[in-house]
Every structure is written in C-alpha cells, then in structure tokens.
Amino acid sequence: MDDDSPRARWERRTELPLAVASLAFLAAYAISVLARDLPGFWQGVCLAVTLAAWALFAVDYAVRWRLDGQRLRFVRTHWLDTLVLVLPLLRPLRMVRVYEAVQRRHGRPRLALHARVMLYAGLSTVLLGFAGALAVYQQEQGAPDATVRTFGDSVWWTCATLATVGYGDVAPVTPVGRLIAVGIMAVGLALLGAVTGTFASWLLQVFAREDDDRPPEG
Template identity: 45%
Template sequence: MNLRSDQRADAWERRTAGPLTALAVVFLVAYAVPILRPGLDRRWHDACEMATIAIWALFVGDYAVRFLLHVRRWPFVRGHLFDLAVLLLPAMRPLRVLRLFTAVLVLTRRTEVWARGRLALYVGATSILLIFVAALAVLDAERGSPDANITSYSEALWWACVTITTVGYGDHFPVTTDGRLVAIGLMMGGIGLIGFVTGSLATWIVDRISVKDDNQQDATKSDIALVLAEVQALRAEVAELKAQIPSAAEPTVQ
C-alpha cells in the first residue's frame, strides 16, 4: 500500500513536471511585463495580475496533491518547508512579491532534472534565474516608495548582481520591508551559490594538481625503469664480451 502510494506520487510529479514548468514561464512573463512596462494599459495589467494569481493557486494545488499522495506526509512537509513558506506567505498582501519565488522553485526543480550530472549548467542557470527574479521583485517592491533609490530595472539588475556576489557597493539598496525580504532571500541564495562555486573550483584545482603529480610520478617511474633496463642490457653485453676475449693473464704454452 505504501509502495503503491509512493508510486502514485512519483507518477503525479512526472505527469505535471512539463505543464508546471510551462506555467512557471508564463507566470514570470505575466509578472515581469507590468513591472518592465509601467505604462501598460490597465486591462492588460489586470489580466497579468489575474494570470499570476491563477497560476500561483495551481502551484498551491500541486503542493496539496503531492502532500495527499505521499504516505509519509509529515516527512514530506519537513523536507519542503521552504516550498510551503513560499506558497503560503504570498497570500498576505504585503508579501505578494514572494509569489514570484514560487515559479523559481518550479523552474529550478525542473532544471535540476535536466542538468543532473552537469552541475556547472545547473548552477549557472539557477544564478541567472535568481538574479532576474530578484531584480524584478525588488523593483516591484521599491518603485512605489518615495525614498526608493532603485527605480529602474537596470538599477535593480545591478543591485541583484552586486548582492548575489556579496560585493555590496551600497550605491543601491532596498528601503521597503518587501524589498529587504527579497534582499535577504537573495543574500542567502548568493552565499549558497558562491560557496558551491568556490568549493567546486577548489576541488577542480586540487584534482588537476593531483592528476599532474600522478602523471609526473608515473613518468619518473617509467624513466627509471627504462634506465635500469638499459643498464642490465649493458651488463649482459659486457659479460658476453668478457666470455669471448681470452684473459691476458693466462700464460702462453710453448
């Protein structure tokens, strides 16, 4: 019974992976258009808002179905606490920008499947997606504040790049609560990605040095073996020549 339920949950995730990925892309487009084009016609603005709400509701429904299909439900919840928070917190109006990270979770989960065994591709795609989304989210949160210093997407993109790399110039920074929540999420994601990249680079360098040292040791051993073989061959030739030449110390018989 447990095995059958787990199989049903796995089957559900396989069937919905493609449609949810497409919905996540549509969600990002519908979210980004009103932000990047503030003068958009009101009808299109409302249509984009309704689309994001509807797709976000579908993401919530997907989580609920997966919860019901899993036999070990509480371990499932404990293993997906961040997913649950990202799904539930945007229901609060002041935290609606966090709804954007729901699409990020769906896309990164699918990217992980596509890029399995290709960590560089996965990290690169995740980093680009996180920067793009964080820039949109912080611009959405900051644009309406009179004290905001992030008022265009180019400034938001610059801020996201500086923040995710932990450089922190301080020329642009969020002043609203929503913007600072986005910043916290980006900082945490940036630390994880930078740590992963740094660790991977260090591992690669150590592996390359180890391989080079091993190759040099193998080459040295081969050279030594070759020299020893040549010495043995010379000794054999010398012994053979000695056997063929009569000894000078032997007296001549009259």
C-alpha cells in the same frame, strides 16, 4: 530502476507543465511591473496568470503531500517545494528542473555531476536575480528618498548583492524591499559557495588524475 510509486509518476507527469507555469508567472509578473501604462484589461490578465500559476503549485503540493503519506514530515523533507509555494519569487526555480527531467527520460545525464551543479547554480542565480530585481523595483519605485529609481538600478544592485560586493551606491529603503534584500543576500552566499566549492572539487579531481597518470620518477 526508476521509482514507479504514484508520487513519482505524478512528479514525472507534472514537471513540464509546472515549469511552463513558472515561466508564465515570471513573464506576467515582469510585464505587470515594467509596463506602467498597461491597460486595465491586460493588468487583469497578468494577475490571472500569476494566480493560476499559484493555484497549480498549490494543487501539485497537495497531491504530492497526499500521495507521499508522510504528513508533517513531507513539509520538512520537501522544504524547497514549501518555500516555492509560500514565496512566489522562488517559482522560477522550477524551470531549472526541466533539464534534469529531460535527461532522466533519455537515460544517463550527459553532463558530469560538477558541471550539472554549476549549471543549476548559475541558472538559479539568473532566475532569482531577475525575479528579485523585479520585486525590489516594484517596492522602491516612487518611494521617498529611494535610490533604486529605474529597473536598471535594481538590476545593478541585485548583481552587486548576489556577488557579495555591496558597493552601497544604491540600496532599498522600504521595509519590504529590505526584506527581499535579506533573501537575495542569503541566496547569493549559498549559490556562490556551491559554485566555488564544486569548481574547487573538480580542480582537485583533475589534478589528482594527472598525478595518478604521471609515471614514477627515477
């Protein structure tokens, strides 16, 4: 039976609006970083959208903290939501939860557990990689001795970092850029481990079913 508590009802009602806010935040942030010659009015619009998205997440976090009644324990048990509130670049992760919300409203999810884990990990990698590339490019463009000179350089570096390859041909030189790089490295290791571990588990289950279905020899 579905949870019918006040907090659960609030989460079901706000999942889609928060996902739209995440998409709007990412779009406004990308425009403000990539469009260097953006008129002042549109720069203000992009800033207003990003601040409005943060305000929505802050209100949602405060309401769920109040409805949950766990006080400080809520912060520990909902650490991802806390990070999303504190670190703006993690807000696009809310868009990944839309699929799960839609599936819950239509009954049992159509994809198996292994497929959902790999799908969520893949989408999270793309969203975080794009947001991380934007953030690094914003910090590195125009910096002295910078090797990340274009957004293409930033995307290439982000892909190499998330894949744990680390060619070293381009790398951030600013303190904030390197701090963002540390976060991308940690995310890359976690997501890569989730995908490879889930895929290996799925293969083991497939081979185990084949062995069970095979007729005994002799």
